[in-house]
Amino acid sequence: MEWTAIAMQLFTGLSLGMLYVLLALGLSIIFGLLTVVNFAHGAFYMWGAYAGVTTMAVTGNFWLALLVTPLVMGAYGLVVEKTLIRPLYGRDINYPLLLTFGLQFIMIEIVRILWGTSDHPVSAPETLSMPVEMLGFYFPAYRLFVIAITLVICIVLWVFLERTSLGLIIRAGTRDPLMVRALGIDMNRIWWLVFGIGSALAGIAGILAAPIRSVFPEMGVAMLVESFVVVVVGGMGSLSGAILSGIIMGEAIALTTLFYPQMADIVIFLVMAIVLLIRPSGLFGKAGLLE
């Protein structure tokens, strides 16, 4: 096999991995602080894609869509947290799971009603549609853009969490919410905000994915399961784990598609099974977090 084919597949895997990274980051951030797993995360991703598609249909501008989508999805996340998830704090740990699970069905059906069940093909914007020559092969510029912008988002997120006071509060809240409350900070607002951030991340992943994967109502379902696997492998609540694991999974799928296509759907589960047997808490997970 030509090494250029392999290299090209590696970059494709990287761009796919970046989508996983965005989704896994959203899930991990929400989980780390709220101990809530958003089962509707895939549906948020799907709504992000549809929001982007609609914005592009109305304005014809991809960049505007890219800006608008996370804001819209973030706002939606804020609404969901306040109305649906907030009432469930203090109850059994399974309730937010059940609720977001039901929410996901509703969100999928709404899209089916409003946009129909068939695909909505979307193409990348003009400026990014040409292939870029690199290392002896041509690679779509859009995928490079996806990789680049995810890296930018990761850096922004890092700066936010490590260097701002709000980020400090969030990190402290992950470790000891009672203490943060005792220091006079309203954790409810922080949780509300973090849920919004996580939803915005899912939305961005959706609009970024729209030109490279098909846009249809169930597009979030498979992605949800895959992002769960990514989070589990990376370690629940670990952001660096989510990033590393997302990239690994993206590459795993890409390479398996090249060398052994029948296994492409299954490979992430096998990786997960192996990682769980060797390191039960995931790559960077903290042991005892959920046992």
Place this chain on the structure above:
Amino acid sequence: MQIQEWLKRFIDVVSRYPLVFTLAVFIVFPFIVPYKALATQIIIWGLFALGFNVCLGYTGMLSFGHAAYFGAGAYMAGIALIRIWDNIWFSLFCAFIIGGFLALLLGYLCIKRRGIYFAMLTLAFAQLIYFVAFQWVDMTGGDNGLRNIPAAPLSFFTLEIDIYTPLRFYFFVLAFVFLSILALNLILQSPFGHVLQAVRENDRRAQSCGYEVSNVRWLAFILSGAISGLAGGLYALYLHFVGIESLYYSTSGQVIMMTLLGGMGSFIGPFIGAGIFLYLEDVLSAVTPNWMIFLGVIFVLCVLFFPSGVWGTIKNLSLRGRTKIRIAGAVTKPPL
């Protein structure tokens, strides 16, 4: 209040002779629903929900991957009938065993985790089974499903009965369902059943009392998988066909919704939930192709306001002032 008195009396009578009452309801059931096939569907899914309830309501583990056991049971029954031996008893036995066996294998990897982690793992492994079955076209028919499952007659030694009229098939399935309920009742009334509930309420306390909690959970999970597999086998016999969606996460989702709607932690709850769900699906799907949205909304409302489901709420109404049914376990971060 008069209604409360009446309810209390009603619940008391039911609680004293639960099995008789349940049997009576089931015998009358096919004659009060619009069509008999619906009744059969309801008790098959009710059995599936019953098995799932062993995991959720009695042991406190929320599994999002029970479709794996249901689907595996269905495929196993079909494959056994087509390829091995066209004997109904054998096929259902295989379905039961494969459900339990799969639960044994997957349970081993999942059981040490709690709550969210457990839910995610069960979902992931169920999707793995789905993809494997999808690709294994020789055995399962892949996307097209397993077709032409023969309608083998029910044979008692030399006596052969054709059970494939709607009413006869209903009573055939009912026999299995009722046997399962009896068996489950015995198990849950036994010391093991009490340990299960102890583990659900406070697993650390149970551990400190000397019970090996992960083994208890594992056993419960295997039992749950076996019953789900049996339900799957019955479903294959009912449809003479197994579709790939029986392994998809939507099937897992359906049984979760049914169990919550009907009431976790009881026997009759899952059947009530299955009845409500399938009846609503039947009625609503004639009106709109988007019936799922109504069920989704009802489900979300139940999670928010009626977490004990229909049966749990009825029981709670009759117990006003006394201890209410609670679904206990670990808690999400309380509002501070």
